[in-house]
Amino acid sequence: MATRGITARPLGQDQVEIVAQAGEPLGSLVAFTVAAGLSGIEYLGGIPGTVGAAPVQDTGAYGQQISDTLTSITAHDWQHGHTVELLPADCGFGYRTSTFKSRPGRWTILAVTLRLTRSQVAAPVSYGHLAGALNVPLGSRPPLAEAASGVIADRQARGLTLPASGPEARQAGSAFLNPPITEAQATAVRAAGGPVHTDMQGVVRASSGWLLAQCGYQPGIRLAAGVFCSSHRVLTVTVRDAAAAGDVARVLHTMAARVLTAFGVQLRPEIVPLGW
Structure with missing residues (x-):
C-alpha cells in the first residue's frame, strides 16, 4: 500500500x-x-x-x-x-x-x-x-x-530493528512464535533457567529463542547454504547470497524438529509461508 x-x-x-x-x-x-x-x-x-x-x-x-x-x-x-x-x-x-x-x-x-x-x-x-x-x-x-x-x-x-542493508537485511523478523507449554513443561523450563510467560489470553508460553539456544543454535551460526541465524539472536533467520524460500523452509523444519525431540514442544512459524 x-x-x-x-x-x-x-x-x-x-x-x-x-x-x-x-x-x-x-x-x-x-x-x-x-x-x-x-x-x-x-x-x-x-x-x-x-x-x-x-x-x-x-x-x-x-x-x-x-x-x-x-x-x-x-x-x-x-x-x-x-x-x-x-x-x-x-x-x-x-x-x-x-x-x-x-x-x-x-x-x-x-x-x-x-x-x-x-x-x-x-x-x-x-x-x-x-x-x-x-x-x-x-x-x-x-x-x-x-x-x-x-x-x-x-x-x-537486541537486534530487533530491520537494517536497511547488509547481511542482516534479508529477513522476516522472528521465525517462530513463542510456543504454548504445559505446566509440567513450564516447571522444567524454569528449572533449567529458561523464561516462561503468560500471554494476554492467559496461555503459558516458553521462549522460542531460548529453546533453540538449548538445542545448540547460536547467533551468527550457518544453518544452510546462504541461510544463517542473525548475529544478534537465534530466533531471526537471515538470508544471503542465492538462498531461496525452499532453503529457509527446510531450515525451519529442522529447527522445529530439534526442539520437538529435545523438549516435546512444537514450534510453529511466525512467518506466513506461501506455497510451502
Missing part, C-alpha cells in the same frame, strides 16, 4: 481518535502520537512495517498490542467486492494472529482507527529488558517520550 496520512480528532478531554492510512509506516504513526502526547502505542516503535500490516498478526511489543487501542478497520472485502468497516470483534485477534492472517487474500486493509489517551507518561513498564534500558523499576510509568526512545534503543541493542 502506498497510501499515507494521519488525522486526529478529539473525542473529549482525554481521548483522541487517530485514523492512519494503511501505507503509513508504523514507526511514523508511533512518533506522531508520542509527539502529540498520546499514550497507547508508544511501545510499538521500531517495529518494521506499515500501519496496515500491524493488525494482520496483532503486532505487539513490551505488553502493548495494536488491538488494545484499535476501534475499527476500513478494508476492502475481495470476496464480496466492496469496502467494509470491521470492528475488533470481527478481526479474530489473538496471539500474533487475526482473521487477516488466517484467511490471506480475503481483505485488503485500507485504514486503521485507534483511540488513544492524552498523557505525558507511558503505560507501566512490564518487561525487564525495557526497565533496564530506561533504568526504572518494573511497574513504573516513565515520561512518554523517554519511554518511546528507550524502546528504540532496546530494540536496536
Whole structure:
C-alpha cells in the first residue's frame, strides 16, 4: 500500500481518535502520537512495517498490542467486492494472529482507527529488558517520550530493528512464535533457567529463542547454504547470497524438529509461508 496520512480528532478531554492510512509506516504513526502526547502505542516503535500490516498478526511489543487501542478497520472485502468497516470483534485477534492472517487474500486493509489517551507518561513498564534500558523499576510509568526512545534503543541493542542493508537485511523478523507449554513443561523450563510467560489470553508460553539456544543454535551460526541465524539472536533467520524460500523452509523444519525431540514442544512459524 502506498497510501499515507494521519488525522486526529478529539473525542473529549482525554481521548483522541487517530485514523492512519494503511501505507503509513508504523514507526511514523508511533512518533506522531508520542509527539502529540498520546499514550497507547508508544511501545510499538521500531517495529518494521506499515500501519496496515500491524493488525494482520496483532503486532505487539513490551505488553502493548495494536488491538488494545484499535476501534475499527476500513478494508476492502475481495470476496464480496466492496469496502467494509470491521470492528475488533470481527478481526479474530489473538496471539500474533487475526482473521487477516488466517484467511490471506480475503481483505485488503485500507485504514486503521485507534483511540488513544492524552498523557505525558507511558503505560507501566512490564518487561525487564525495557526497565533496564530506561533504568526504572518494573511497574513504573516513565515520561512518554523517554519511554518511546528507550524502546528504540532496546530494540536496536537486541537486534530487533530491520537494517536497511547488509547481511542482516534479508529477513522476516522472528521465525517462530513463542510456543504454548504445559505446566509440567513450564516447571522444567524454569528449572533449567529458561523464561516462561503468560500471554494476554492467559496461555503459558516458553521462549522460542531460548529453546533453540538449548538445542545448540547460536547467533551468527550457518544453518544452510546462504541461510544463517542473525548475529544478534537465534530466533531471526537471515538470508544471503542465492538462498531461496525452499532453503529457509527446510531450515525451519529442522529447527522445529530439534526442539520437538529435545523438549516435546512444537514450534510453529511466525512467518506466513506461501506455497510451502
